Amino acid sequence: MPRPETDIEATRIRIMDAADRIIQERGAISFTMTDLATAVGMSPSNLYRFFESKDALAEAMAGEWFAELLVIMEGLVSADMPVEEKLYQFFAKRVxxxxxxxxxxxxxxxxxxxxxxxxxxxxxxxxxxxxxxMASILAEAMEKGYFKGLELDTVVSLVNTMVQPFCNPRLMMQMMHLATEERLRIVIGTILNGMQAREPQARAKPGLHIAS
Known part of the structure; x- marks a missing residue:
């Protein structure tokens, strides 16, 4: 008789909690599924009934990590607020x-x-x-007149580059004291007000220059 879905989910959560403890103690790369099976008191073959591979386990743990962040991002895309604030909050809430x-x-x-x-x-x-x-919010900003002369893909790439200290977890670990909401608001304002295509300046025509 198959176990109720709630029991299966509870066991999966217990396994992921054990994985948290192992990677905290040993690092993510060094632990194996056999280590994990031992930690939760089950055989490796039984463990594979819940997670068929380490990739599957990592995917479930990533789902837990991103769940709250995805709710925030999804909600902001449809939020009724000025696009300038929407773009700021898109990064600030996750920071x-x-x-x-x-x-x-x-x-x-x-x-x-x-x-x-x-x-x-x-x-x-x-x-x-x-x-x-993020592209959905940037497209909305473009409709409001921002990023003139630029394609959406270009805008997404440029914004991604400029906000890395506020969204890349590895950079944030190194720059946590700098990745503040106050600095982020300045960065977002600069992006919105300064990022647009520029007309190339015409070159001066070569000519004769007579020394005085």
Whole structure:
């Protein structure tokens, strides 16, 4: 008789909690599924009933990590607020959450970064989805007259480059004291007001210059 779905989910959560403890103690790269099975008191074959591979486990843990952030991003895309504030909040709300996670447990935070590096293909979908939500807000800004002369793909790429200290967890670990909401608001204002295509300046025509 199959176990109720709630029991399966509870066991999956218990396994992920054990994985948290292991990667905090040993780092993400060094632990194995056999280690995890031992930690939760089950055989490796039984563990694979819940997570068929380490990639599957990493995907589930990434889902837990991104769940709150995705709710924020999705809500902001449809929020009724000025697009300038919407773009600022898109990064600011996530900065607050990531900073709190880092301050609560820096070692676990860094271990999650290792896990993401090891299984980047697993988390790439979440990164792409964040870019999609950001592109939706930037497209709205373009409709309001921002980023004149630029294509949306170019705007997304440029904004991504400029806000890395406020959204890239690895950079945030190094620059946490600088990645503040106050600085972010200045950066967003600068992006909105200064980023647009420039007409190339005409070259001066060559000519004769007579020394006086």
């Amino acid at each position: 607050v959450i990531k900073r709190a996670r880092y301050e609560e447990d820096p070692e676990l935070f860094e271990s999650y970064m290792e896990l993401g590096d090891e299984h980047f293909e697993v988390i790439k979908g979440y990164v792409d989805l964040a870019d999609h939500y």
